[in-house]
Amino acid sequence: MTQDAYNFAYLDEETKRMVRRAILKALAVPGYQVPFASREMPMPYGWGTGGVQVSAAVMTPEDRFKVIDQGADDTTNAVSIRKFFERTAGVATTTRTEEASVIQTRHRIPETPLREGQILVYQVPIPEPLRFLEPRESETRKMHALQEYGLMHVKLYEDISRHGHIATAYAYPVKVEGRYVMDPSPIPKFDNPKLGRSAAIQLFGAGREQRIYALPPFSAAESLDFEDHPFDPSKADHPCALCGSEDSYLDEVITDDAGGRIFVCSDTDYCETRQARGYRGKDAA
Amino acid sequence: MQAHTLEGGFAAPPREAAQAFRSLMEAMARPGTIHALAGASPPAPLSPAAGAVLLTLVDGTTPVHLAGAADCAEVRQWLAFHTGAPVVGPAEAAFALGTWEALAPLDRFALGTPEYPDRSATLIVELPHLAAEGAVLSGPGIETTAALSLPETRAFSENRRHYPLGRDFLFTCGARLAALPRSTEVR
Numbered sequence: 001m002t003q004d005a006y007n008f009a010y011l012d013e014e015t016k017r018m019v020r021r022a023i024l025k026a027l028a029v030p031g032y033q034v035p036f037a038s039r040e041m042p043m044p045y046g047w048g049t050g051g052v053q054v055s056a057a058v059m060t061p062e063d064r065f066k067v068i069d070q071g072a073d074d075t076t077n078a079v080s081i082r083k084f085f086e087r088t089a090g091v092a093t094t095t096r097t098e099e100a101s102v103i104q105t106r107h108r109i110p111e112t113p114l115r116e117g118q119i120l121v122y123q124v125p126i127p128e129p130l131r132f133l134e135p136r137e138s139e140t141r142k143m144h145a146l147q148e149y150g151l152m153h154v155k156l157y158e159d160i161s162r163h164g165h166i167a168t169a170y171a172y173p174v175k176v177e178g179r180y181v182m183d184p185s186p187i188p189k190f191d192n193p194k195l196g197r198s199a200a201i202q203l204f205g206a207g208r209e210q211r212i213y214a215l216p217p218f219s220a221a222e223s224l225d226f227e228d229h230p231f232d233p234s235k236a237d238h239p240c241a242l243c244g245s246e247d248s249y250l251d252e253v254i255t256d257d258a259g260g261r262i263f264v265c266s267d268t269d270y271c272e273t274r275q276a277r278g279y280r281g282k283d284a285a
Numbered sequence: 286m287q288a289h290t291l292e293g294g295f296a297a298p299p300r301e302a303a304q305a306f307r308s309l310m311e312a313m314a315r316p317g318t319i320h321a322l323a324g325a326s327p328p329a330p331l332s333p334a335a336g337a338v339l340l341t342l343v344d345g346t347t348p349v350h351l352a353g354a355a356d357c358a359e360v361r362q363w364l365a366f367h368t369g370a371p372v373v374g375p376a377e378a379a380f381a382l383g384t385w386e387a388l389a390p391l392d393r394f395a396l397g398t399p400e401y402p403d404r405s406a407t408l409i410v411e412l413p414h415l416a417a418e419g420a421v422l423s424g425p426g427i428e429t430t431a432a433l434s435l436p437e438t439r440a441f442s443e444n445r446r447h448y449p450l451g452r453d454f455l456f457t458c459g460a461r462l463a464a465l466p467r468s469t470e471v472r
Contacts, residue, residue, distance in 0.1 A: 008299035016299075017344055020306045024342075025403040027313045028453045028466035030425045034403045058310060060303045145399035177425055177468065179449060199428075201314045216314045216426035216468075 009056040010088040015039055019057035019212070023203060026214035031176030031221075032144070033127050033211040041207065048081055049207030051104045051123035055085065058119055058203070059102055064092045066100035071108040071249070071266035078106070097269050107170070109191040111248045111270040114200035116217065122185045124206035127213065129173045129183040149181050152224060160229055169234075174221040181224070182213065189223065190233045190249045196221035238263040241283035243274035290362040293326035295340055305341040312455070312464035317422045317431030319415060322462040328359035330411070334457035335382060336363075338409055343380055345369040350378035350394075353387025355411070375406075382409040385436040391444070394452050402449045405467070412436065415458035424469040433463055441471040 007013065015037075022036040041049040059065065065085050069078040073095040081104060082093050094100050097112040104121040114120060130140045133151045143149070152173055159167045172189035174196075176182045184195055185204060195202070195215060202215040215221060225231040236250045241262035248270055250263040262283050265271035275284065295301035301324045308320040327336030343349055349370045351360060356372075364370055375381060375393035388394075388408055397405035412434070419434040420441075433456075435441060444451045444467055451467025465471070 008303065013298060013302065014344055014346075016302070016306075017342055018346070020310075021342055021347070022403070023310060024313050024407070024453070025405075027310065027426070028451075028468060029402050029449045030468060032402060032449060035401075058307065060307050061300055062304075141400045201310070214314075218428045219425035 006088040008061070008089055009059050009085065010041075011039065011053065011056045015053075016057045019053055022212045023054065023057060023214065026203070026212050027201075027216050029180075030215055030219050031180030031182040031213060033206075033213045035210055036212050038207045038210040043080070043084075045208040046125060047077060048104065048106060048123040050205030050209075050212070051106070051121050051207075052081060052084070052205075053207060054121045054203050054205035054212060055081075055102060055104045056089070058121070059085065059089055059091060061089070061091065063101045064094050064099055065089075066094050066097065066103045067105070068103065068108055068110065068267070068269075069106040070251075071110075072268045074268065095269050096273070097267075107186045107188075108249070108266060109187055109194045111265070111267045112273075113194075114198055116199045118200040120198075120200050120202045122187075122202065122204045124183070124185040124204045124209070124211070126171075127183055127204065127206040127209050127211040129171075129181050144180060147179070149175075152181055153226075156224060156226070160226075165232075166225065166229060172231075173224050175224060176215065177220050178222075182215075182221070184221070188235070188249055189231075190235045192221075192223045192231070193233055236263050239281060240265045240271060241281045243271045243279045243284070244281040245271070245274060245279070289328065290359070290366050293328070293336065293363065294367045295324050295337075298340075301337075302341045305337045308462060309338065309341060309455070309464070312462050313426075313453070313466055315426045315431075316424065316465050316469045317417060317427065317433040317463060319417060319461055319463045321460060322457070323460040328357075328363050330354045330357075331360060331363075331382075332411055332457045333460045334462045335409055335411055338455055338457065338462070339364065339368055339370075339380075339382070342407075343368045343370045345371070347379040348373040348377050350375045350381040350406075352381060352383025355383045355387065378406050380407050380409060382411070384411050389440075391440055391452060396447055396452065397450045399450070402451075405450060405452055407453045407455065409455045409457060410436070412456050412458045415456055415461055415463060421472045422465070422469050423472075426466075427469070433465070435465070435471065438471050441465060441469070445470055
């Protein structure tokens, strides 16, 4: 089947209008989760159906599209979503962060700073930061309406009393523009400082949970913390074994059956670009 | 129904609606910036930009209020043919369209609820003049400050006081567009 068998970017126009209206309201109230009538997509829930619907709604034929899964362009999820839009929207694709105009991501923010004109679309499994503290949607909605976020601070405090530090390492909650507490999707907390004051538009799509939310450019997103336990965007204390980068987020990779392991950049484009520029880590080929 | 009712829509709807939405989204994400928005030729007194907003966002699920001169037979027929949107009074409207004078007073339009602040009206305001000058804007989407030729400032600072409730504004002038979400501080 050719791309002509589909409407541009797969979704029908009425669905795109509905998603687009939700995106505009999400941008008007940063951090607030706007309900939307999520559609069944030709991929299972948990594979980025929310992100795909948001990408389909914002994409134009002139865009250059990039997809990353945990920072990598070459994993199954990233490759299939990239192919999906190559086929249904006919858009150009790339793996280079700086060349992309729309970037769909699962659980990472690219290391390369984003610029004006770029859109970062997050795949979100559970959009409600209070969900594991309060399972009832009717209650969490009231808690957001009343800014009743004490429970979240109790959770972080319990981390400290049990572990001596805030042990939440990913999906670390942020407060947006001093109003809504927001789940930044399961990005490592290392990425949290990149959420706020970004020049790009950041959109979050949760397909199964039917929510869209957004961070307009240059909006404030403060990671929740305490005065005596300030937020710490930690990472593995190693340089990348391939490109030698000291300040990118690292994956630990097992290399043999004898417990051998290396730490490499999770952002494959960042790592490859550095290697192409001649940077070398200790295990570089 | 007249023949021109059937005309003036997007020539290639999926492509043009995508491009129009991108302008709309950039405008809403960066309050005060002015974007080109062409492709629609709605009947007078609607501007091409206002027509493109309707074609991009409005359909049978979104009640529209037409205020003042915008509420005429030609516009109603054009809206019905191209979008199928029901025309309603101000209180039920998801979108409202008219000049600033015709849309006043603003408290007729939905503000949203504390649990669902997204259920507020979006007002499409036709302006005779749109330029990056005048009122000073700050807030989400604006690095330091921006300027926009708003028809007045008081109504918008009043709207801001309801945050996170509030109405959101799209300003159209000819084939150009700017936006002012409820989150923007206006001085």
